[in-house]
Amino acid sequence: MECCAFCPTESRELYKCPKCDRLYCSLKCYRNEKHWICSESFYKDQVKEHKPELMENEPQPEDSSSKNFNPEMFEDYMKTFKKDTRSEKEKNPQIRVRADEDILFDSDDEPDYVRVVAEKSLEEFEKIDMNDLDRKLTMAGLGGLTDNDEQLEYLYSQLNDEEKKMFNRLADNLQYDEMGLMNSVFGKNLPKKK
Structure with a gap:
């Protein structure tokens, strides 16, 4: 191996x-x-x-001349290239802009657009029927069980015997680590649980 x-x-x-x-x-x-x-x-x-x-x-x-230059970070790599000091008008002459407006390259940059999207999303969320949402999630295999304990029990029941043993061992080890049970001054000679 x-x-x-x-x-x-x-x-x-x-x-x-x-x-x-x-x-x-x-x-x-x-x-x-x-x-x-x-x-x-x-x-x-x-x-x-x-x-x-x-x-x-x-x-x-x-x-x-520095062909063997290997930058450690992306920022270092980018510093080796010439800076483009041209203004947006020089870079994009095809875009006509009035003096009182800015160049917006994406509709997401517009504050009104962002506000409208947020309002629509909130309206849609308020209209959602939770039972319908739960049914859709269940059909997609993403939910359906209302109680978290039920979900955990269902997932555990899907494991075979070997997977259950491995899961229990992992859970025990995590619990020992979290609680610091193996860090006792009296347990120096105790073998670690595997």
């Missing part, structure tokens, strides 16, 4: 990064922030190979 370099998953079938030879278990781990240099260069290579026309428009760093 081998362990993923980015999460605690252990498996016999892990993937190996072709650039750094680290093991990973999933796409999520490959894209992990600790592995961004390899994943970023992989995606960049894919774009160069399959869509080279997109790479022609990529901004170049101000100091192109």
Whole structure:
């Protein structure tokens, strides 16, 4: 069994990064922030190979002599590019704006629009029949049982015997940890419960 370099998953079938030879278990781990240099260069290579026309428009760093620059943060990466100091009018000459108005690129930016959406949402919420909502949630498999204890009992009943044992063991361990039962000064020689 081998362990993923980015999460605690252990498996016999892990993937190996072709650039750094680290093991990973999933796409999520490959894209992990600790592995961004390899994943970023992989995606960049894919774009160069399959869509080279997109790479022609990529901004170049101000100091192109530092080809081995590996920024730690996105902000550092963005600082290497030239700042666009043009005004909105210069960037978007096709948009005609009167002197007394601002450029709004999205209807969500308009205060009146936001107010209207909030009012409509509140009206719809007040009109909802809770029984109808409960029925729809039940049909979608998301609810239906009114009592939280009933939901927990139902979920527990869906587990097989092995899963129930594992669940009970996990619950016991969490309870011991929360209550600090294993931290007693008198229990130094007691074996930890597994």
